[in-house]
Amino acid sequence: MELNDITFVVIDFETVTPAGRRPEPTEVAAIAARHRDGALTETARFTSLIRPPEDVTLTPYDIAQTGITPAMLADAPAAVR
Numbered sequence: 001m002e003l004n005d006i007t008f009v010v011i012d013f014e015t016v017t018p019a020g021r022r023p024e025p026t027e028v029a030a031i032a033a034r035h036r037d038g039a040l041t042e043t044a045r046f047t048s049l050i051r052p053p054e055d056v057t058l059t060p061y062d063i064a065q066t067g068i069t070p071a072m073l074a075d076a077p078a079a080v081r
Contacts (some may be wrong), residue, residue: 005037014066018059020023024052025079026068053074 004035009028015023032044051073058070 008033014068015054016052016062017058021056024056025050026052026058026062026066026073049073051076051078053062054077065074 009030009032011028012023014027015025017023027047027049029047030045031042033040033042035041049072051070058068058073063069
């Protein structure tokens with residue numbers, strides 16, 4: 001298999017971690033890339049906001065760190081459990 005035959009996918013999650021609970025996702029993003037002409041070239045991209053459970057609030061720290069606000073999450077789909 002050649003390097004040019006491989007698609008690399010990088011996945012990134014943003015989460016909030018309420019005290020005493022597991023992290024709750026607020027965003028997922030993925031980028032696919034292939035090796036072309038000596039460099040990785042983006043071939044696809046996906047991103048989606050994820051609404052946390054009703055009892056999970058974003059703190060000022062969460063908002064400053066991610067740039068994601070409660071208003072942005074209001075109409076986002078909830079995480080599938």
